[in-house]
Amino acid sequence: MTIKLYELAGAEDDRRFSPYCWRIRFALEHKQLDFEPVACRFTDKDAIAFSGQDKVPVLVDGDNVVSDSWAIACYLEQGYPDRPSLFGGPAGQALSRFYVDWTDTVLHGTLIRLLASDIHAHLHEKDKGYFRESREQRFRATLEEFCSNQTQTLQELKRILTPLRRSLQSQPYLGGDAPLFADYTVMGAFMWARSVSRVPLLEPDDPVALWRSRLLGRLGEGAARLRAYG
Amino acid sequence: MTIKLYELAGAEDDRRFSPYCWRIRFALEHKQLDFEPVACRFTDKDAIAFSGQDKVPVLVDGDNVVSDSWAIACYLEQGYPDRPSLFGGPAGQALSRFYVDWTDTVLHGTLIRLLASDIHAHLHEKDKGYFRESREQRFRATLEEFCSNQTQTLQELKRILTPLRRSLQSQPYLGGDAPLFADYTVMGAFMWARSVSRVPLLEPDDPVALWRSRLLGRLGEGAARLRAYG
Incomplete structure (x- = not known):
């Protein structure tokens, strides 16, 4: 199942401006993991309510839902240890x-x-x-x-x-x-x-x-x- | 042969105040290496002239003379790989x-x-x-x-x-x-x-x-x- 990344978007769906979401885009590319980006707005709190909090990025990987960019990076590092490391140990x-x-x-x-x-x-x-x-x-x-x-x-x-x-x-x-x-x-x-x-x-x-x-x-x-x- | 560390001292021999020298004191202790500290003053340029430059810290380890705190840390890491690492990789x-x-x-x-x-x-x-x-x-x-x-x-x-x-x-x-x-x-x-x-x-x-x-x-x-x- 493809990883989903909920990201902040601007007026246009393809204007992604959150610095925290960008960290995770780079991290997913670094790990060579395919993902489906999902555009969210600040006021789309309902769309990510399933994550138990109200801020993007939110990463959904199968049954795992992770929010907070640092927690997501640590999750990716631990969950995909065979992919290029984000931290080097x-x-x-x-x-x-x-x-x-x-x-x-x-x-x-x-x-x-x-x-x-x-x-x-x-x-x-x-x-x-x-x-x-x-x-x-x-x-x-x-x-x-x-x-x-x-x-x-x-x-x-x-x-x-x-x-x-x-x-x-x-x-x-x-x-x-x-x-x-x-x-x-x-x-x-x-x-x-x-x-x-x-x-x-x-x-x-x-x-x-x-x-x-x-x-x-x-x-x-x-x-x-x-x-x-x- | 014991490692020598040339350090900046104040009025008293045992007032060691250089932040760069302190980095190396900690690094040597971290590596569990014995060393002989040598007190120098700013104007004791002659005492460290053998290092080819005029700033402490200077580390002398057998035939190796290393100056600049970063270079010394890298030298210790490379030269003593079996001791606790200063960088973790x-x-x-x-x-x-x-x-x-x-x-x-x-x-x-x-x-x-x-x-x-x-x-x-x-x-x-x-x-x-x-x-x-x-x-x-x-x-x-x-x-x-x-x-x-x-x-x-x-x-x-x-x-x-x-x-x-x-x-x-x-x-x-x-x-x-x-x-x-x-x-x-x-x-x-x-x-x-x-x-x-x-x-x-x-x-x-x-x-x-x-x-x-x-x-x-x-x-x-x-x-x-x-x-x-x-």
């Missing part, structure tokens, strides 16, 4: 946590100040009210105000990428000669950006941009055909 | 790079604003002029000016530790159930702080403080006896 798995936590807080925390209003513009009509209300409450600002300092946020982005840039100067991927889940975790944030925003985030010769290109070049056909800018 | 080794780059830039970059003038106060007399001049040129401020916003820097420290704190909420060490070189890399920064400063950096219930205590508890007798505050 228990130490690699433990060491991948900081990449998740750094991406979730530092990288997403900066990018959202560039993307929030673009995300809103690309949402399905039925999601727009929910997104604006919940995010404006969280940000204590309108989406437009929150995203108004683009120049400053781009400088901040350049600054926070300093350690990542250094690492990618010394090796092609965070995982070494080939990408691992740590790469996909960070890359999810850049996929989020390019699915909704035309703003160039990186100088073309930035080692982070070169790494991003290498990862884009590895995307399977299905993923490469999804809507994106740049 | 090639993936863990690659994934450890970001910990090094994050510590060198983000964590050290914040801590130096707390520590620079304390370091100066704890230096050997012969190092004080060199340190003040080189650092004041780098910081474009006097050491005292550079370290004058302690309250703000402590808040900044709390903020930048967010991803580390999250990771250490989900596992006892960055390396998982036991520490790896990634732990020692980050811990080196806290050893640097406690060797020269009385300022409490962390709330006692901070997961980062609990992790720091666990690592302190694993220090060998020789290291635990070195001068430090707190």
